[in-house]
Amino acid sequence: MKRHLGVPEGRFSGLPSPVVTFGVFDGVHLGHQAVIGEVVRWARSLAGTAVAITFDKHPQVVLRGAPVPSISSIDHRLLLIERAGADLAIVLPFTLELAHLSPEDFLERFLATELHARGLILGFDQRFGHHAAGDFARARTWGEKRGVEVRRGPEVDRAGLKVSSSAIRMAIAGGRLDDAAAMLGRAPSLMGTVVHGDGRGGKIGIHTANLDLHQELLPPRGVYLASCTVDGKAYRTVVNIGLRPTFGAGKGDSVEAHLLDWSGDLYGRDIELVLSRKLRDERKFESVEALVAQIRADIGEARRG
Numbered sequence: 001m002k003r004h005l006g007v008p009e010g011r012f013s014g015l016p017s018p019v020v021t022f023g024v025f026d027g028v029h030l031g032h033q034a035v036i037g038e039v040v041r042w043a044r045s046l047a048g049t050a051v052a053i054t055f056d057k058h059p060q061v062v063l064r065g066a067p068v069p070s071i072s073s074i075d076h077r078l079l080l081i082e083r084a085g086a087d088l089a090i091v092l093p094f095t096l097e098l099a100h101l102s103p104e105d106f107l108e109r110f111l112a113t114e115l116h117a118r119g120l121i122l123g124f125d126q127r128f129g130h131h132a133a134g135d136f137a138r139a140r141t142w143g144e145k146r147g148v149e150v151r152r153g154p155e156v157d158r159a160g161l162k163v164s165s166s167a168i169r170m171a172i173a174g175g176r177l178d179d180a181a182a183m184l185g186r187a188p189s190l191m192g193t194v195v196h197g198d199g200r201g202g203k204i205g206i207h208t209a210n211l212d213l214h215q216e217l218l219p220p221r222g223v224y225l226a227s228c229t230v231d232g233k234a235y236r237t238v239v240n241i242g243l244r245p246t247f248g249a250g251k252g253d254s255v256e257a258h259l260l261d262w263s264g265d266l267y268g269r270d271i272e273l274v275l276s277r278k279l280r281d282e283r284k285f286e287s288v289e290a291l292v293a294q295i296r297a298d299i300g301e302a303r304r305g
Contacts, residue, residue, distance in 0.1 A: 001082035005056070005091045008114045012088065017048025019119040020111055021153070023126065025054050026165040027071035028080035030185040031123060035153035038121050040085040042151075046118060052086040053110060054078075055094040062094050071168055073214035075270065076191035103134025104142050117148050124155040158182045175220040177275055189274045190216055190239075190255065194266040197256070204292050206299075208240075208256040209266050211273070218253060225276040225302050228259055230266070235259040238295070238302050239273055242282035246291045258295075260302060 004011065012018070019042045025032045036052055043050040054077065058068040072080060074091060081089050092098065092110070101109065106129050111117040120139060128134040136152045143150035156163045163183045171180040172188055180188045192211035221242035228237040238258045257273055279298055285291040 001078075001086055002088045003078055003091070004088070007092060008090060010114065012051075012090075012114065013116055015049045015051070015088070015115060017043065017046040017118045018051050018115045019043040019046065019048055019121070020051045020053060020115060020117045021121045021123075022053035022110070022128070023123060024058055024165070025052065025077055025081060026058065027168050027184060028077060028084060029163050029165060029168055029183050030158070031153075031156040031163045033084050033185055034156050035121055035123055036081065036084040036086055038151070038153055039119075040087075042119055042121070043087070048118060050085060050087045051090065051115060051117075052081050052084075052088070053090045053092060054081070056091050057094045059094055059099065062096060063099055069169060069173070069217040070215055071165060071172065071188075071217050073191065073216050075214065076189075076216065076272070079191065079272075100130050103129030103138050105129075106134070107139060107142050107148075108146075111148060112146050119149045119151065121151045121153050123153050126153075169217055172217055172219050175278065177219065177277065187274045187276060188219070189272050190218070191270060191272040192216065192255065194269050194271060196267065197254070204288060204295075206258055206292065206295055208258045209271065211255040211257065211271070213255060218255070219275065219278075221253065221282040223279045223282065223298050225279055225305075226257070226273045227276065228257060228271055228273050230259070230262065230264075230269075230271065235262050236302050236305075237273060238279070238298050239275070240282065245282065245284035246288065258299065260299060 019039050021035050021039045040050040056074060060066050060068050078089050122136050122139055140150040168180050168183050177188055190213055192213035194209045195212045197210035218241055224239040226237040226239045227234050240256045242253055279301055
């Protein structure tokens with residue numbers, strides 16, 4: 001999948017038969033996957049290009065100045081969009097100027113002028129444009145005038161509940177990983193860059209990869225069983241999320257991953273931790289020796305699955 005960060009400025013005006021969807025796509029959940037899948041099928045029928053437009057920030061961060069915890073960072077989101085089948089992902093800077101575009105001006109600028117789109121698929125009840133005034137009916141009216149066919153994506157629910165990014169955020173923050181997985185269509189995962197830590201893992205004989213998650217939403221503190229794929233091979237992984245209280249409270253939550261049977265240098269690499277289940281709560285141990293014994297017990301449980 002080709003990726004472009006920023007306004008295209010005409011770079012993609014010559015794409016073959018672009019079929020487009022747009023949105024925040026936080027988490028790229030089952031609803032997002034269904035829409036992108038429809039885009040891909042339609043584009044393939046035209047020998048065209050499946051395009052997903054997303055934004056570098058959640059709109060509410062700009063409109064209200066309110067922090068919105070992201071299920072997935074932008075790099076993680078792009079990876080998930082690629083897995084959903086898109087040929088091109090465009091990441092637009094979400095600014096007040098963009099937020100103030102009317103629905104028609106947004107469509108005219110980015111679908112007609114930038115992409116010369118053949119088709120557009122909106123989420124089932126998607127709203128867009130200034131004051132969220134845009135909807136399927138308004139987009140279809142615009143499309144009829146501009147020769148762009150507009151379709152509505154399928155409605156997706158699980159157990160009678162609407163699949164949404166906000167519901168998934170609540171499930172992850174509440175530790176309900178199974179509920180989150182049902183709406184994501186996959187196990188929840190964390191993606192980040194491996195950075196240098198304080199080196200304690202090596203000193204106690206249990207090497208860990210410390211992750212910078214780039215603002216991804218964390219589940220409750222504790223120790224988790226996960227899987228991590230490196231160079232095409234999956235490794236069972238023990239992940240600690242929390243403050244490492246045995247060593248004294250830090251400045252904030254850290255994420256440390258021990259990949260079973262892995263040896264090598266991961267510094268600077270992006271890795272994805274696919275969470276399976278929680279093994280235990282994080283707690284403070286009376287000594288480093290007691291902590292090491294518990295970590296080895298956690299590793300043993302991870303090996304058993």
